[in-house]
Amino acid sequence: MFASSTPIPSETFDGCPLVHLSDSPHDLAHLLRVLLPKSHIQYHVPKADPVQRTFDEVSAVIRLAHKYGIQPVQDQALACIQEHCYPSDFAVFSAPSSDSEPYPFTSIRRVHAIGAVNLARLTDTPSILPLALYRCASLNSNALLNGWTRADGTIERLSDTDLRRCLDGRVALAHERFFFVSRLFDDTPSKDCRSSKRCGRHLRDVHHSTMRSPGLIQVEGRSGGVLADWEPVVRSFKDGHNSLCGSCVEMLVERALSGRKRLWNKLPRIFGIDVEGWGEPDAESGSEDSDNDDEDQ
Numbered sequence: 001m002f003a004s005s006t007p008i009p010s011e012t013f014d015g016c017p018l019v020h021l022s023d024s025p026h027d028l029a030h031l032l033r034v035l036l037p038k039s040h041i042q043y044h045v046p047k048a049d050p051v052q053r054t055f056d057e058v059s060a061v062i063r064l065a066h067k068y069g070i071q072p073v074q075d076q077a078l079a080c081i082q083e084h085c086y087p088s089d090f091a092v093f094s095a096p097s098s099d100s101e102p103y104p105f106t107s108i109r110r111v112h113a114i115g116a117v118n119l120a121r122l123t124d125t126p127s128i129l130p131l132a133l134y135r136c137a138s139l140n141s142n143a144l145l146n147g148w149t150r151a152d153g154t155i156e157r158l159s160d161t162d163l164r165r166c167l168d169g170r171v172a173l174a175h176e177r178f179f180f181v182s183r184l185f186d187d188t189p190s191k192d193c194r195s196s197k198r199c200g201r202h203l204r205d206v207h208h209s210t211m212r213s214p215g216l217i218q219v220e221g222r223s224g225g226v227l228a229d230w231e232p233v234v235r236s237f238k239d240g241h242n243s244l245c246g247s248c249v250e251m252l253v254e255r256a257l258s259g260r261k262r263l264w265n266k267l268p269r270i271f272g273i274d275v276e277g278w279g280e281p282d283a284e285s286g287s288e289d290s291d292n293d294d295e296d297q
Contacts, residue, residue: 023067026152027060034061034073044076053080053105055112056151062119078125086116088127088278090264094229094257110135114148115156126275130267134227137166137173137271165271172270173226180226180259181210184252192247199248206237226263230256 011018021028034043043061058077065074085108087093113135120128136144136158144166147157158166185207189199234252237244244252265279 023064024060024150024152024154026056026150027064030057030060031064031068031070031073035070041070041073042076043073044080054151055081055085055105055108055115058105059115059119059150062123066123074123078119078123078128081116081119082125082128085112086128086131088130088275090261090279093131093227093264094260096229110139111143111148113139114144114158115150117158117162118156121159121162126273127278129273130271130275130278133162133165133169133271133273134173134267136162137169139166165273169271176263176266176270177226178211180263181207184230184255184259185210186255190245190247190251193245194247195245199244202237202244203248227260230260 035041058080061077062074062081065071065077082088083092084105113132116128116132117136120126120132144158144163147155149155157163185203187200187203187207189196189203193199231253234256235249237252238246238249261280268275268278
């Protein structure tokens with residue numbers, strides 16, 4: 001850390017050279033807590049980190065570890081946000097949270113996605129970008145343009161290029177939401193359904209009501225964004241008047257999971273980025289791409 005700085009020979013303290021640092025005292029405090037006074041530096045232990053942190057802290061550690069070339073600390077801090085906030089594996093993203101496992105962050109806000117995008121750019125960690133850009137695209141216009149204010153008052157904003165990616169991505173995601181809901185509530189009942197007329201009618205009703213409810217199909221959110229967990233919503237259709245049969249509910253659960261995976265696989269393409277190894281091969285997406293290519297020709 002000090003090797004990367006140049007002391008001024010005329011400035012000393014108790015015979016030791018002084019080094020002026022331009023970093024925020026708030027950020028430096030986070031990094032120094034990691035470095036001192038320890039013989040073995042360890043910031044994050046994957047899958048077993050009981051320490052609760054703020055996004056401000058992890059962001060500061062990553063930025064300063066990168067600046068001063070402290071690679072092990074940078075890698076561990078990046079692993080922390082990748083493991084718990086911005087995974088690149090759909091199975092990890094969609095896994096239900098467990099109350100028995102401590103969550104290492106005291107609070108995560110959607111606007112922190114702006115900081116995550118910038119950290120991914122700074123450290124050349126493209127696997128963070130798809131989900132971070134997706135969450136940026138879900139921000140309202142004021143939050144997206146005004147940026148994220150760190151604890152020390154510094155404001156982070158997206159680059160113009162990434163801002164355009166988010167704005168263009170919103171249009172693509174609107175189309176994805178339309179197709180997702182249309183496929184999810186297609187009125188074809190399960191092959192094991194014993195009340196196909198009733199279930200088909202109910203599926204049509206649910207489809208119409210869902211399409212008329214903007215809050216239910218927001219880009220991201222507890223109310224039912226495409227990547228959100230739709231299973232609780234779908235299973236609620238099994239109860240009450242004019243409900244779906246059990247086999248049709250299970251069919252919808254599978255459709256929802258398939259639709260979420262499909263969108264997950266397409267995130268890099270939606271935001272115009274390349275992320276090696278992202279997602280899984282998707283035959284349905286591939287056939288759509290071929291159809292689109294034929295139309296362009």
